[in-house]
Amino acid sequence: MANPIKNLQRTAAEYRQMDSKDQRRFWVDGILNNALYILMVIFIVYTAIRNHNFVKPGSIVNIISQAAAYLPIALGIGGCIVLTGTDLSAGRVVGLSAAVSAALLQSPDWTNKIFKFLPDLPMAAYIVIAIFAVMIVGSIVGFINGFFVAKFSLHPFIVTLATQLITYGVILLFFMIGTNNGQPLSGLSQEYKDFVTGSMLKFDGNVNVPWYVLYAVLMVIVMWFIWNKTTFGKNMFAVGSNAEAANVSGVNVFKTTVLVHTLAGLMYGLTGFVEAARISSINQSTGLNYECDAIAACVIGGVSFVGGTGKISGIVIGVFVLRIIFVALNMLSIDPNMQYIIKGLIILAACSLDMRKYLVRK
Numbered sequence: 001m002a003n004p005i006k007n008l009q010r011t012a013a014e015y016r017q018m019d020s021k022d023q024r025r026f027w028v029d030g031i032l033n034n035a036l037y038i039l040m041v042i043f044i045v046y047t048a049i050r051n052h053n054f055v056k057p058g059s060i061v062n063i064i065s066q067a068a069a070y071l072p073i074a075l076g077i078g079g080c081i082v083l084t085g086t087d088l089s090a091g092r093v094v095g096l097s098a099a100v101s102a103a104l105l106q107s108p109d110w111t112n113k114i115f116k117f118l119p120d121l122p123m124a125a126y127i128v129i130a131i132f133a134v135m136i137v138g139s140i141v142g143f144i145n146g147f148f149v150a151k152f153s154l155h156p157f158i159v160t161l162a163t164q165l166i167t168y169g170v171i172l173l174f175f176m177i178g179t180n181n182g183q184p185l186s187g188l189s190q191e192y193k194d195f196v197t198g199s200m201l202k203f204d205g206n207v208n209v210p211w212y213v214l215y216a217v218l219m220v221i222v223m224w225f226i227w228n229k230t231t232f233g234k235n236m237f238a239v240g241s242n243a244e245a246a247n248v249s250g251v252n253v254f255k256t257t258v259l260v261h262t263l264a265g266l267m268y269g270l271t272g273f274v275e276a277a278r279i280s281s282i283n284q285s286t287g288l289n290y291e292c293d294a295i296a297a298c299v300i301g302g303v304s305f306v307g308g309t310g311k312i313s314g315i316v317i318g319v320f321v322l323r324i325i326f327v328a329l330n331m332l333s334i335d336p337n338m339q340y341i342i343k344g345l346i347i348l349a350a351c352s353l354d355m356r357k358y359l360v361r362k
Contacts, residue, residue, distance in 0.1 A: 050331075073091075077295060079264050094272040096167055105127065130192075138268045146259070239251060
């Protein structure tokens, strides 16, 4: 493992050997490469001064909880970006998975159940069934994405745009099952909500840390292991860096591409499972534009669209950065409509800085 102190000493020694022009360039590059993080620190300090509630335990737990809810989708889409692609279907897959979870886990005595024919089983059994169901649903969409990208060399943007529309159509049809007639799915069982959003930890009176924070931590650990300790992870980065070179080196590019997208879909499914319990009332718009936040978080965290570059730790940081910004905007009473503009500017700035880093290295 690299010694940060020695690295800092080596950097300082190299800096002293630079002439004044190179030293100025060194500082400019450093500021630009870390501009988003610098601005975030300034923004946090400003928000804390304007609204002292921002740094209170309740607000901090709220940020952690929101980050945990959005982490799985970002972890999934990060792999697609490593392959120089993206996934526009992610949000709709979250919405479909949330609808499937809600339909399976409505209270037995709910009058407007969408699946009235389900047998009388313990709710714990249906929770397990729902988890496997959303994983299968997400994996199927992810497999389709990966197959068409790998088999026909189609750009992921086009493929996932198509599956986004198809998935949305499936969602609309799903909400018309039986006598539901497009109504939101609600009446979720208390066991399901307790399993996801129930209190794992309680402190400072009434501040609760929900169970899905733990689930997000476990998913981060699993994805870190897959990315860093498996042959599949090494192959993913090899394909993202240079697919042709990876193929010559013996990497099965087709299999790797399909598996990356399938794994991404599985993560979207788990996101939907958590999201349904979190919001309690699921409609056709659930999951809309979730992929935008996930893509922005990945790019902020250093997952490059150039391909072959990214870390799970960076994705986690990126998700937290976005959540901190969004919570701060609410605490500063920024117009919700204006927040969409700010989100777009963040994505544009993050992608621009990412491309700048690539051009400088090149």
